[in-house]
Amino acid sequence: MTDRELRELCNRYFDALERRDVDAVAEMYAPEFSFWVNLTGAASSREENLKTLREGYALLRRRTYDDRRIDTFAGGFLARYSVNVVQHSGRRGSFAACIVAQCKDGRITHIDEYLDSSKFRLPRGGET
Amino acid sequence: MTDGEIRELCNRFFDAYQDRRVDELAEIYAPDCIVWHNVFGRDTTGAENLAALPKSYTGQRRRTYDDRTINTFAGGFVIQYTLAGVQHSGHRGALWICIVGLCKDGRITRIDEYMDSSKFAAWAGAGRIS
Numbered sequence: 001m002t003d004r005e006l007r008e009l010c011n012r013y014f015d016a017l018e019r020r021d022v023d024a025v026a027e028m029y030a031p032e033f034s035f036w037v038n039l040t041g042a043a044s045s046r047e048e049n050l051k052t053l054r055e056g057y058a059l060l061r062r063r064t065y066d067d068r069r070i071d072t073f074a075g076g077f078l079a080r081y082s083v084n085v086v087q088h089s090g091r092r093g094s095f096a097a098c099i100v101a102q103c104k105d106g107r108i109t110h111i112d113e114y115l116d117s118s119k120f121r122l123p124r125g126g127e128t
Numbered sequence: 129m130t131d132g133e134i135r136e137l138c139n140r141f142f143d144a145y146q147d148r149r150v151d152e153l154a155e156i157y158a159p160d161c162i163v164w165h166n167v168f169g170r171d172t173t174g175a176e177n178l179a180a181l182p183k184s185y186t187g188q189r190r191r192t193y194d195d196r197t198i199n200t201f202a203g204g205f206v207i208q209y210t211l212a213g214v215q216h217s218g219h220r221g222a223l224w225i226c227i228v229g230l231c232k233d234g235r236i237t238r239i240d241e242y243m244d245s246s247k248f249a250a251w252a253g254a255g256r257i258s
Contacts, residue, residue, distance in 0.1 A: 100199070117244050
């Protein structure tokens with residue numbers, strides 16, 4: 001995949017996440033897709049990740065992926081970004097994250113995500 | 129810089145960090161180097177980073193930067209690795225970290241570091257923060 005194709009895939013991915021279009025995300029994931037995050041150190045499958053996405057959308061009113069800085073390398077991309085969330089209570093939060101994605105034939109085959117979980121804990125007893 | 133030069137610089141940086149060679153790190157950082165960390169969300173200068181290292185090194189018996197996965201892009205690298213630490217108590221811990229390094233003329237001009245601060249206590253052997 002070319003630099004431009006990787007950048008386009010990266011932006012398409014985050015745009016789909018923002019508008020909660022899980023079907024579009026599913027199309028971008030290769031059948032063997034896996035997702036790893038530094039919070040758990042465990043990899044989840046394509047279906048597990050899509051399920052997590054569907055369930056996660058109910059927790060927040062809005063989530064946007066802003067300030068995207070994308071770099072591409074042979075077979076993948078790096079995206080650094082800010083996640084801005086609005087909870088159902090109206091409370092706003094923001095944290096920085098990055099993903100390293102491996103891509104093949106127009107699809108994403110693996111994502112490694114790095115973030116700081118202390119930045120997005122919901123207040124105890126607070127409305128989510 | 130070529131892919132090979134960037135990879136070599138990346139490994140030299142982590143080898144120096146691991147071996148506590150602050151003088152070599154000073155050579156690797158460009159004079160205007162900035163270090164940013166997702167935990168604190170603010171820029172520090174390379175000089176500030178270097179000044180903090182000697183004290184930082186006293187915190188653990190040993191720190192190694194293992195399982196390095198390096199990819200390069202135009203003007204920099206992204207490295208994913210495991211920071212393995214041995215505390216003075218003998219406790220061993222590991223953190224999964226990603227660093228993005230921007231490079232120019234054989235030196236690092238900027239570092240963005242991403243990690244999960246909720247793992248710090250367990251890494252240090254102090255148990256998990258609830």
